[in-house]
Structure formats: structure tokens, C-alpha cells
Amino acid sequence: MNANFHTHTYRCHHASGTEREYIEKAIDAGLKVLGFSDHAPYIFKDGHYSGFRMHPEELAGYVQTLSALREEYKKDIEIRIGLEIEYYPTLFEDTLKFICSQGVEYLLLGQHYAMGEFPGELYSARESSDPKRLQAYVDNVLQGAETGLFSYVAHPDIINFTGDEEFFESELDRLVKGILKQNLPLEINLLGLAEGRNYPSHRFFKILEKNNATVILGSDAHKPENVYNAELIESAIKLTRHYHLNLTENVDLTRLSSLTC
Numbered sequence: 001m002n003a004n005f006h007t008h009t010y011r012c013h014h015a016s017g018t019e020r021e022y023i024e025k026a027i028d029a030g031l032k033v034l035g036f037s038d039h040a041p042y043i044f045k046d047g048h049y050s051g052f053r054m055h056p057e058e059l060a061g062y063v064q065t066l067s068a069l070r071e072e073y074k075k076d077i078e079i080r081i082g083l084e085i086e087y088y089p090t091l092f093e094d095t096l097k098f099i100c101s102q103g104v105e106y107l108l109l110g111q112h113y114a115m116g117e118f119p120g121e122l123y124s125a126r127e128s129s130d131p132k133r134l135q136a137y138v139d140n141v142l143q144g145a146e147t148g149l150f151s152y153v154a155h156p157d158i159i160n161f162t163g164d165e166e167f168f169e170s171e172l173d174r175l176v177k178g179i180l181k182q183n184l185p186l187e188i189n190l191l192g193l194a195e196g197r198n199y200p201s202h203r204f205f206k207i208l209e210k211n212n213a214t215v216i217l218g219s220d221a222h223k224p225e226n227v228y229n230a231e232l233i234e235s236a237i238k239l240t241r242h243y244h245l246n247l248t249e250n251v252d253l254t255r256l257s258s259l260t261c
């Protein structure tokens, strides 16, 4: 692995480590490109502040810090500045307006809640057999992908559906086909793999295989030492071979630049 585009920092209020600590770990591991994708601030209509993502007023400092570090470390590593964010149809536009012109280069689509982060909403990785929830998850990820603004889809199989297996397969097949149609790689999430979460899952790999999917490894590092784990990367690569997936490191980081502020 030469590049990792999925990295968090202490700024999202549930990860640890400064930008510099992640960069130094990445250089030690021999990474050539390190993309930061901390959890974006979301602009909620009622002014609500999420406790597990960057606050809106912290975004400028994030970009400034990374821009300075990019210059400082330019001989050792290429630094890219991104955010991981959900696609919530009713909130996305306001959030984009806020992010636009702040110097963010790319967005990863990570749908941590199927419909929106509203009171009573379930985290996507929590078990649920509700078909409406699965359908909303797929609809929103696909609508997000169709905006053309995202560079890849993080943990596309985060949705922890425990209902009818055939319905799961047909919905996730629809998800994979739609994402591939947009020429976006699907992530194999190394954090989920390390922690034995519901993602990445074999049932999802089979759907990827059937669609001859292009995948990318993402560390989803929430602490600096997790930015590169050789053993974990090796086991993820074995999985991609087992399921005959196309592993890429090429990510189009210019998509967000089409946005006019």
C-alpha cells in the first residue's frame, strides 16, 4: 500500500493524535501519499453540534495545519486534505456551502446513519432487520455518489442488516452497481477488519466479486499507529485476491473542485 486516503485526527472528538503524528507514522511506514479525511462538520438546521465530528469552527484550523505540514514534509510524503461525510439530502446543500472555499480537496462518502443524524436514528453499524432502513441507506449513498463530488465510498457495507438475506443481496447489488457506474472505488475498511466488525463481510465480498468491482484499502485510522498495519494490509490483499477484486490506489481527488461556491 502506497497511499491511504482515510485518516482521522483528534479534531473529530473521538479519535486521537495530531496531524503531525499521523504524518510521521506514515513516513516511517513508507507511505507515499497520506490523505486526511476527518469527520466533516455537518450544518444542522437547529444549530445542533455533533459530539463525534469536527465542529464547524474547527475546519479552518484543520486545513491551515495540514497546508503548513504539507509544505514542511513535501520531500517525504504527499499530503492531501479531505473530509469524510454522509449524504443527508435535506442537509447536504447547507453543509457544502459551508465547506466550499475552505480549501478542502476531496470528500469520502461515509454513511454512518442511513437517513440522517436525527434523534432516534440508528448508527448504520447497529443491527437492524428493517428493510426501509436498508433501502434508505442504499438510496442515500447512491444519491450522494451521483452528485459527482465524492472521491470514493468508505465502508460501503457498514449497514448491519439482519433481515431477509435475499433482500440484502439485491439492495447491496444495487449499491455496488450504482457506485461502479460513477467510477468510484469501494473501500475495504481496515478498521472494521481489525476489530472484527460487521464490515467488511464475506457476504458483501461475494457481491463485489459478482460485479467485478474495483476496491481500495482504507486505514480509517483513529490513532496514529493505525495509519499503516502491514499484517492487516496483507490479509486485506489476500481477501481481494480470493474474491478476484481489482485493487486500486488511483482515486480522483479533483471531483470536489467542480463545485462552485
Ligand SMILES: [Zn+2]
Pocket: 084, 110, 112, 154, 155
Ligand atoms: Zn466512517
Ligand SMILES: [Zn+2]
Pocket: 006, 008, 084, 110, 154, 220
Ligand atoms: Zn472514517
